[in-house]
Amino acid sequence: MVTLTVNGKQIQAPKGSTILEACRLNGIEVPTLCYDPDLRLAGSCRMCLVEVKGRPLFLASCVAPAENGMVVETESTDIVEARRVVLELLAARHDFNCQTCEKNGDCKFQDYCYQYGVKESRFTDGGRHVYPIDDPNPFIERDYNKCVMCTRCVRACEDITNARAINVENRGHKAKIATAFDGDLADSPCVFCGQCVMVCPVGALTSKVSAGKGRAYEVEKVVTTCTYCGTGCTLELNVKDNKVVGVTSNRSEEYSPVNKGALCVKGRFGWDFIHSSDRLTTPLIKENGEFREASWDEALDLVATRLQAIKEDSGPDSMAVFTSARITNEENYLAQKFTRAVLGTNNVDHCARL
Amino acid sequence: MGKEMRIVLRNADKIDPNSIDDYIKAGGYRALEKALGMERKALIEEVKKANLRGRGGAGFNAGMKWSFVPPAEVTYVVCNLDEGEPGTYKDRTIVQKDPHTLLEGMAICGHAINSQKGYIYCRGEYPYVVEHLNRAIDQARRKGVLGNFDIEVRMGGGAYVCGEETALIESIEGHRGEPRFKPPFPGVAGLWAEPTVVNNVETFANLPEILNRGSEWFKAIGAASYPGTKVLTLTGDVVNRVAIEVPTDTTIRQVIYEFGGGIRNGKKFKAVQIGGTSGGFIPESLLDTPIDFDSMRGIGATLGTGAVLVMDETRDIVDIVTRIAKFFEHESCGKCNPCREGTFRNFEIMTKINRGMAAVQDVEKMSLLCKVMQKACLCGLGQAAPGPIVTTLQHFRHEYERKLLA
Numbered sequence: 001m002v003t004l005t006v007n008g009k010q011i012q013a014p015k016g017s018t019i020l021e022a023c024r025l026n027g028i029e030v031p032t033l034c035y036d037p038d039l040r041l042a043g044s045c046r047m048c049l050v051e052v053k054g055r056p057l058f059l060a061s062c063v064a065p066a067e068n069g070m071v072v073e074t075e076s077t078d079i080v081e082a083r084r085v086v087l088e089l090l091a092a093r094h095d096f097n098c099q100t101c102e103k104n105g106d107c108k109f110q111d112y113c114y115q116y117g118v119k120e121s122r123f124t125d126g127g128r129h130v131y132p133i134d135d136p137n138p139f140i141e142r143d144y145n146k147c148v149m150c151t152r153c154v155r156a157c158e159d160i161t162n163a164r165a166i167n168v169e170n171r172g173h174k175a176k177i178a179t180a181f182d183g184d185l186a187d188s189p190c191v192f193c194g195q196c197v198m199v200c201p202v203g204a205l206t207s208k209v210s211a212g213k214g215r216a217y218e219v220e221k222v223v224t225t226c227t228y229c230g231t232g233c234t235l236e237l238n239v240k241d242n243k244v245v246g247v248t249s250n251r252s253e254e255y256s257p258v259n260k261g262a263l264c265v266k267g268r269f270g271w272d273f274i275h276s277s278d279r280l281t282t283p284l285i286k287e288n289g290e291f292r293e294a295s296w297d298e299a300l301d302l303v304a305t306r307l308q309a310i311k312e313d314s315g316p317d318s319m320a321v322f323t324s325a326r327i328t329n330e331e332n333y334l335a336q337k338f339t340r341a342v343l344g345t346n347n348v349d350h351c352a353r354l
Numbered sequence: 355m356g357k358e359m360r361i362v363l364r365n366a367d368k369i370d371p372n373s374i375d376d377y378i379k380a381g382g383y384r385a386l387e388k389a390l391g392m393e394r395k396a397l398i399e400e401v402k403k404a405n406l407r408g409r410g411g412a413g414f415n416a417g418m419k420w421s422f423v424p425p426a427e428v429t430y431v432v433c434n435l436d437e438g439e440p441g442t443y444k445d446r447t448i449v450q451k452d453p454h455t456l457l458e459g460m461a462i463c464g465h466a467i468n469s470q471k472g473y474i475y476c477r478g479e480y481p482y483v484v485e486h487l488n489r490a491i492d493q494a495r496r497k498g499v500l501g502n503f504d505i506e507v508r509m510g511g512g513a514y515v516c517g518e519e520t521a522l523i524e525s526i527e528g529h530r531g532e533p534r535f536k537p538p539f540p541g542v543a544g545l546w547a548e549p550t551v552v553n554n555v556e557t558f559a560n561l562p563e564i565l566n567r568g569s570e571w572f573k574a575i576g577a578a579s580y581p582g583t584k585v586l587t588l589t590g591d592v593v594n595r596v597a598i599e600v601p602t603d604t605t606i607r608q609v610i611y612e613f614g615g616g617i618r619n620g621k622k623f624k625a626v627q628i629g630g631t632s633g634g635f636i637p638e639s640l641l642d643t644p645i646d647f648d649s650m651r652g653i654g655a656t657l658g659t660g661a662v663l664v665m666d667e668t669r670d671i672v673d674i675v676t677r678i679a680k681f682f683e684h685e686s687c688g689k690c691n692p693c694r695e696g697t698f699r700n701f702e703i704m705t706k707i708n709r710g711m712a713a714v715q716d717v718e719k720m721s722l723l724c725k726v727m728q729k730a731c732l733c734g735l736g737q738a739a740p741g742p743i744v745t746t747l748q749h750f751r752h753e754y755e756r757k758l759l760a
Contacts, residue, residue, distance in 0.1 A: 023460045035405075041535070042535075042689075043535035043690075043732060044535075044689045044691070045688045045690070046690055046692050046730050046731070046732065046733055047690055049730055056729075057729050057730075057737065058730050059731045060535060063535040065537065076727075081722075081726065082692075082729065082730045085722065085723060085726040085729065085730075086692055086726075087694065088693050089691060089695035089696060089699065089723075090691060090695065092694065092695065092699070097704070122719050123719070123723075124701075124708070125699075125702055125703075126702065127698060127702060130740075142402060148691075149688070149691065149694065167530070168530065168686070168688065168689075171684070171685070171686065171687055171688050171698070172683055172684060172685070172686035172687065172688045172694055172698065173515070173683065173686070173688070173694055173695065173698035174688070175688025175689075175694060209508075259380075286555050313612070314581070331500045
């Protein structure tokens with residue numbers, strides 16, 4: 001353990017902790033934009049700056065190791081002044097349209113501007129970028145007029161998904177998140193997993209599928225398991241007025257032990273079937289070339305009778321069972337058990353082998 | 355012209371830089387031989403005792419830096435020849451006139467930290483230096499003088515920020531040239547996450563003579579806290595626009611008037627900027643300051659790379675600082691917020707002032723921004739970028755005031 005003094009209070013943290021970790025462990029909140037414990041650290045947003053006695057420079061607490069005897073100030077006059085300047089510099093390049101922004105109420109930049117009273121920027125003589133919002137993909141809205149250049153999306157793309165579809169292009173004030181040659185995501189190695197949307201602290205990356213359907217504070221988050229495949233990823237259905245309006249993910253290991261928040265394109269963006277009018281909600285039985293609605297009992301009885309008949313007429317090996325990755329491992333296990341023990345054949349296979 | 359003292363440039367214009375035999379005849383590679391016969395610890399101790407401090411700008415004790423390298427199977431020696439500071443041409447001069455003194459210095463460091471591999475990161479605008487170095491490395495390899503140490507030259511792509519040691523490492527690794535946060539320092543986790551010593555050309559070039567003549571000899575030269583010599587490159591309104599090597603207790607006035615021959619065309623002195631583009635502006639009243647690292651810091655300036663840009667009475671300070679602000683706006687890598695946005699806003703405000711369209715509030719706003727950048731930026735580029743603005747506001751405020759709106 002290391003012992004240090006933060007804002008006049010002695011705190012302890014495990015050896016190897018950063019100053020930020022030590023603070024948070026002890027209930028001291030320090031603002032961060034680029035920090036993400038699941039990603040390679042950047043130390044670049046300079047929001048988490050703290051003053052350490054005897055150090056001539058401010059330290060980025062997210063990457064500075066906590067040391068024994070350190071005397072740290074997280075909200076001193078100089079630190080607050082520096083944070084305000086950083087926020088004002090970002091505000092000068094930010095497209096403030098919170099009233100229509102998907103992330104209103106769930107935006108770190110908005111929160112910190114509120115916290116530090118940044119109503120307007122002193123650095124707004126000009127030079128604000130106006131980037132087109134025109135990536136034609138159906139899933140991810142990319143509005144770099146709201147980007148705070150924290151590079152969490154770049155790091156998530158590399159560290160979590162390993163797609164490396166995006167990086168920073170250009171230098172200095174012209175620096176921007178882009179695919180190679182600044183093209184569309186569809187022409188890049190992007191797999192539209194939306195991990196970038198998950199980590200974006202502001203409204204620069206949002207879901208097109210959920211656009212206009214409700215903000216974070218309006219939805220109830222229902223934790224469930226993704227039905228697309230047997231991996232069993234945890235996701236949160238965002239429900240508003242009894243309708244699913246989006247999917248988000250919870251990154252805590254406790255809630256999301258399988259995927260730690262990571263999802264694929266289907267899990268994150270492919271939920272609009274839920275309320276589709278084309279969706280089957282009851283079994284259908286075909287009679288005289290026409291489908292009619294039936295109860296589960298009736299349908300299952302019919303299937304059982306027909307399978308029995310085939311088994312008797314043509315033998316069990318005349319049948320085969322083909323299972324799907326959309327069901328769980330346990331269900332797949334039951335399917336092969338049913339095939340072998342009930343139908344009496346070893347003709348069982350799975351789509352994942354194709 | 356005053357008398358120079360040449361350590362790193364001892365062979366300059368005396369030997370054929372393309373001939374390793376010439377270098378050996380002049381006593382070359384004897385220091386390496388001596389070093390190879392020493393225990394690593396003793397070698398590091400000797401360099402530490404000499405108090406050879408980094409000549410790239412940070413002024414850190416080289417031996418101390420080496421001593422931080424933990425025992426490891428793979429370690430690297432990296433030479434910073436990025437030399438991107440405008441007005442600086444000392445490293446190019448050293449390498450062009452005597453490449454083997456650099457190679458020998460790197461090999462000495464290689465022995466000290468048990469490294470078999472060195473990289474020279476050469477400025478992208480110096481392709482002819484790459485050729486020149488490769489020729490020298492080839493000769494050294496064939497002669498077998500480097501022992502089991504090998505050196506490879508890598509070329510930069512023209513980014514100023516890659517002179518920062520961690521951005522330089524990123525660039526060698528093939529990544530975007532952006533600085534890393536420290537710690538970990540390169541000495542612990544540098545190139546490909548292995549312990550790495552990064553030193554400037556001039557630092558390495560000092561090593562052979564320190565080994566040949568001993569740390570006591572070196573320590574006695576120049577200023578006590580920053581001993582030895584410094585290669586300075588004179589530019590601007592000075593008569594002799596040359597590279598000189600002088601003991602570190604030489605004063606700025608001596609540099610300009612004794613070595614530089616004074617101001618061109620009989621004009622009067624106005625200011626001198628030392629250490630490169632991020633260096634402080636120094637007025638007449640401070641010219642008797644010695645050029646050593648600590649004395650310069652004491653007057654709010656820097657020794658930096660040793661570039662000396664002299665400005666005569668006709669020069670427009672605000673216009674010069676505006677151009678400098680444009681340089682940093684162009685060279686900021688964009689990684690950290692205060693530098694990416696701050697260098698842009700500084701240039702914006704300086705342009706406004708220079709055009710006579712700014713009010714005193716703009717100067718105040720810029721001063722606040724500069725103050726924050728100096729303490730909040732991630733790397734030396736952003737921390738140093740406000741230097742010229744801050745020092746000219748301190749010493750030449752009247753030039754700003756003349757251009758402000760009433």
